[in-house]
């Protein structure tokens with residue numbers, strides 16, 4: 001049987017593929033995973049809990065509990081927490097929510113390579129703000145200006161930044177929040193290695209969104225669980 005030519009969004013053909021090369025390795029760092037597996041005692045407890053799961057049921061109640069636990073950790077309500085299959089899923093959804101034709105998403109470059117892919121998938125216009133080539137620092141004033149000039153719907157900052165490791169201070173993030181009017185996503189996938197989370201600004205700036213993940217410092221990439229904090 002001959003397949004008819006499939007019709008789909010034409011720009012998808014121009015998108016780069018995200019290839020992760022799997023090969024033999026002694027030390028594996030290409031996905032920024034934690035190098036150690038769970039401590040045996042923790043693993044035992046996880047396995048014990050898994051054996052009591054009703055696999056045929058949607059996990060609504062467990063999600064509520066997790067949302068409550070996360071919210072109380074930040075002094076927030078469970079309505080301020082969104083759980084996803086990794087923070088990737090949440091970031092992608094935000095790009096779809098704030099992207100689309102005629103909408104602009106601004107982010108520094110180099111940064112997490114998926115921002116560009118998500119922006120393309122969402123058919124948003126990308127405005128990239130180049131990091132200083134000497135030390136990979138972000139010029140906050142220039143960032144604010146480009147976000148405002150481009151009338152971006154969403155501005156994204158990865159803090160600390162993947163792949164450069166540079167970090168903005170909380171004061172710099174507040175400066176951006178104060179002087180822009182669009183949604184501002186702080187991707188904190190690696191914040192545990194830095195120690196300063198923008199979550200403390202959430203109550204003051206309702207347009208601020210903070211994405212976190214259990215995949216990196218918590219060493220739980222296999223469960224693929226991330227969350228968003230926001231108004």
Ligand SMILES: Cc1ncc(COP(=O)(O)O)c(C=O)c1O
Nearest residue numbers: 086087088112162189213215226
């Ligand atoms: C900056 C950044 N954000 C988000 C993610 C997504 O992580 P996950 O989907 O596992 O939560 C990654 C993963 O490498 C990352 O480097």
